Amino acid sequence: MPKTIKKIGVMTSGGDSPGMNAAIRSVVRTCAYHKIECVGIYRGFEGMIEGDFKSMDARSVKDIINKGGTVLKSARSQEFRTVEGRKTAHDKLIEANVDALVIIGGDGSFTGALIFNNEFDFPVMGIPGTIDNDIFGTTHTLGYDTALNTVVEVIDKIRDTASSHNRLFFVEVMGRDAGHIALNVGVGAGAEEILIPEEDLGLDRLLESLRRSKQSGKSSSIVVVAEGDKIGKSVFELKDYVEANMTEYEVRVSVLGHMQRGGPPSCFDRVLASRMGVKAVESLLDGQTNYMVGLLNDVMALTPLDHAVKGKTKINLELLRVSEIMST
Amino acid sequence: MPKTIKKIGVMTSGGDSPGMNAAIRSVVRTCAYHKIECVGIYRGFEGMIEGDFKSMDARSVKDIINKGGTVLKSARSQEFRTVEGRKTAHDKLIEANVDALVIIGGDGSFTGALIFNNEFDFPVMGIPGTIDNDIFGTTHTLGYDTALNTVVEVIDKIRDTASSHNRLFFVEVMGRDAGHIALNVGVGAGAEEILIPEEDLGLDRLLESLRRSKQSGKSSSIVVVAEGDKIGKSVFELKDYVEANMTEYEVRVSVLGHMQRGGPPSCFDRVLASRMGVKAVESLLDGQTNYMVGLLNDVMALTPLDHAVKGKTKINLELLRVSEIMST
Amino acid sequence: MPKTIKKIGVMTSGGDSPGMNAAIRSVVRTCAYHKIECVGIYRGFEGMIEGDFKSMDARSVKDIINKGGTVLKSARSQEFRTVEGRKTAHDKLIEANVDALVIIGGDGSFTGALIFNNEFDFPVMGIPGTIDNDIFGTTHTLGYDTALNTVVEVIDKIRDTASSHNRLFFVEVMGRDAGHIALNVGVGAGAEEILIPEEDLGLDRLLESLRRSKQSGKSSSIVVVAEGDKIGKSVFELKDYVEANMTEYEVRVSVLGHMQRGGPPSCFDRVLASRMGVKAVESLLDGQTNYMVGLLNDVMALTPLDHAVKGKTKINLELLRVSEIMST
């Protein structure tokens, strides 16, 4: 029979994303609502090993629902990859009377959580926090919707310059393994082409498409490129290639970088974070462990953590077609 | 056998919402993609009766994907409520060789479309455009997501003042018959209470909740009120009532009004609009009529227009509970 | 010879405005830079009387430069209007070894500061913080520039709806005694008319102007109205009047309210606040008292507090003319 849970630890791990603070707030307040204790663990697994804990009550999370980043900070931990490191972490949790963990993060964090649970039979629950939306078991990860808006607003600004000067811009957006951001902002910002890790458009087709676009009367163009696009060229190489093969355009490059991960969360991400925090805590209190909470068909759902880690999300192929039609 | 569709008319009707322009663009470009003609109908049914049409090709909708409002304008039409008015409208469409209609609007517009189809057997397809999200057959109407972000950002600003002065604010948001906006922005902005048309919280419980909130250490509070809240009091009456019954708070009121309907659409609304436009045109070309395109379980789906009009959307009761927990 | 200043108290008073936090941060860090102590006084004169003080060092003001509102809170104090109240306040300051005060606020706060200095010979320095820009001795008060951007962005959204529906909007903005906000946002948002406390346009001229605007081909119009406009009618009365006398327009009203006072400060306000904080502290350390720091011809300048209180700012009449030309 599982031990009754009287104190829950909450932490953020991996890259930060908008909505993490809203999720922390939700975990803390759901604990308060159910009259159990809550402890914030700083700097992810690193702080867990160091016992960098802080008691949190309902008032300690006020005014953070609209803040980007994570008040609990995040860090990578080499030490947690060792048995000794995890042993120390477990000791610290026991010492602090922590009975269960809510881990807000991505694939890597969930893998760590699974190993930890396996070794110490310690209840863990995951909340998917990453802008990349590349986690199986949820249609939306925390921060993804916010990042889409951030990027679309930036491309709107770049388009002002592009169309004033009749230029072609290659805009690199985040997404090493997944094209969700590129695909959606490409459609949302009216990009002429979208290059993603999942599909190889081919350089020839890119040139052809840009030429057709020019002929159809467009004076400027935006091409959105995911970091890990299948063509395997950086935006700078793409610029050189296009300039060498097309004289119709002056080409410019913009690498959006880290700004995509910050900023106040969108309403959607705040609501999602609030729902996920409630679901995560109440699932632990119900005796569940090794799950990730997620949004499936607009409803909160649990997915086994190992499925979340191993499962593969798919891009929405309908959007590729929509993008092609919109580039008419 | 239905006539082959060679020319589609597109119009916006009813209150404007962000994403309408993106939907117009999508309809026009999908027509261009399928090499059929497209005609913009200005000022809704009013312009249809007057024959206020304009040919649109792929280039005529450039640079509008990110604009609020509707370039085709919108209007109410008394005349279209008469048989004669509709007859004239039909004549104008025939005269202009228009074979089918895409109508972007809400309940009232769809009702008009159904009557029109019934009388003249004219193919019609609806796209739900309203910030209220009160249309059956889609989890999201066009503009709803944008409005949520607009309102949450405004309440963030009001909270700056509320917490600097230890005040209680009643913030009135749109939603005469539906509490979707109020419920989501209430959770997203961290409101202490949310008053909606679907649930009667009762004045006593409101006072009690505000008192508990004060006792728990909160120095300021936001109460989000939908226009059509069940208690049936305006925000001004609520202010008076609370001030008469609680001396702990200085109370202020803010009626957000029309700004909620404008602004550049969010990425979500732009993508949704693009998908809906494609689906609407291709459904007409497939010989379908009297449907509304919508988003159900993240997939484009058709709902019979009469269901869309008569069906009742439900608020997400889970969110009411999340809100209560978050107010701990 | 004035006493050497070793500890400075900083407070915010009156209505909050964006940039107040940036000014607090600047005062605190300038104290740290000069190795003197700094004390935050909560809730203005009210907290001064209650001795609600908190030691502040350079780190206690991190991450507030971009926050609206005031972390020191603000309040009105009836008690400070009495001799006894001020005596208690002075006792508390002496008890806490505070040698001088920086007061961030408006007219009322400065008047209180002058009386206090007069009674106890206590060094005081003012920083003008209000969105209304109605303080003599500075071309820009803290928060004014931010408020202009906030309002212009909101009117841009209202215009989306206005032009989609061919409507006339009366938009009420802050400014009971001063038309600075109305005048600038009116020009910035492309309003057809601007009603301010300083000039009486007259109802007849308003109607005439709206008629001319309609005839010149404009389908929608925005009229910006300052709270204290000279015509002396509320926006609701203006609506009724215009609807009774013009049938060309459907009229709508929007009262922007408190949102105008919140939000992250603009870059200008953050820089201004940083400069003002440095100037205020260093002026006190130089032995100055009873001054307000301000921006005159882009340079930091001191104005005697009594001039700041009694002096009258003037609106820029050039802008009225620009507005008229732009409404062509």
Add this chain to the structure above:
Amino acid sequence: MPKTIKKIGVMTSGGDSPGMNAAIRSVVRTCAYHKIECVGIYRGFEGMIEGDFKSMDARSVKDIINKGGTVLKSARSQEFRTVEGRKTAHDKLIEANVDALVIIGGDGSFTGALIFNNEFDFPVMGIPGTIDNDIFGTTHTLGYDTALNTVVEVIDKIRDTASSHNRLFFVEVMGRDAGHIALNVGVGAGAEEILIPEEDLGLDRLLESLRRSKQSGKSSSIVVVAEGDKIGKSVFELKDYVEANMTEYEVRVSVLGHMQRGGPPSCFDRVLASRMGVKAVESLLDGQTNYMVGLLNDVMALTPLDHAVKGKTKINLELLRVSEIMST
């Protein structure tokens, strides 16, 4: 005696900046107000040579006051650098009955204008449009204020990630020859150090400053670097240098790029543009030529174009000191 001016041409030239459209609108409407004709010249001097002109009346500039970029487009022209090119341009203007020019642009555009006036005695008036604020004769160029806000908002987002991960970020902002943007956003975003073209901080001092910052308890830092910073190292080289010499920080780099030039103009830039357009047209009508309109001590002023081109703007050294104090 100068010829009476009956038709004015307006063009944008050089890099685009927010507020150019508002200035075009102002020029066009001021012409309409004074009942003279106005012609838009597309793509700068290039379009002038090609006779790419379009008649503009008050209605043709509606709904552009809040748009970034330039509806008249901009381009570089090699041909205008030749006598023949300028001769052709002059012929085209004469042919179109254009009597005077308003040129919205920067140094290069003004130099072209001066040569053109010198050769053909053609009246020209300049409006300074560039985000760099590096033009003599105005405290603010069009677009500068907007760019400051754009950059500060982006750095706020980057700071979310920086402080969540205890990182040091080098953020490169525009400014090849002038540090105005870097200096102001550095202060406004609370940067620890600011590297600008006008001052050589030195790599040693940079390291020292970062170390001191770390010791004082700061866990993350932002260093703002102007493109043309005096140290002469790119942000990537700075990253390598700091990582080689400090192990305390994980370092990241962000190059903001073209997004800094786009977006809706701030209220300040819209008002400034409106004022400048009126002043430019009315100065031409008054018989003035070879001037640039500018803002000096908050008042519209004329500066001879050759002074504007040759004069050197100075950075505000007070801000460097404020920045140092704020980094305490």
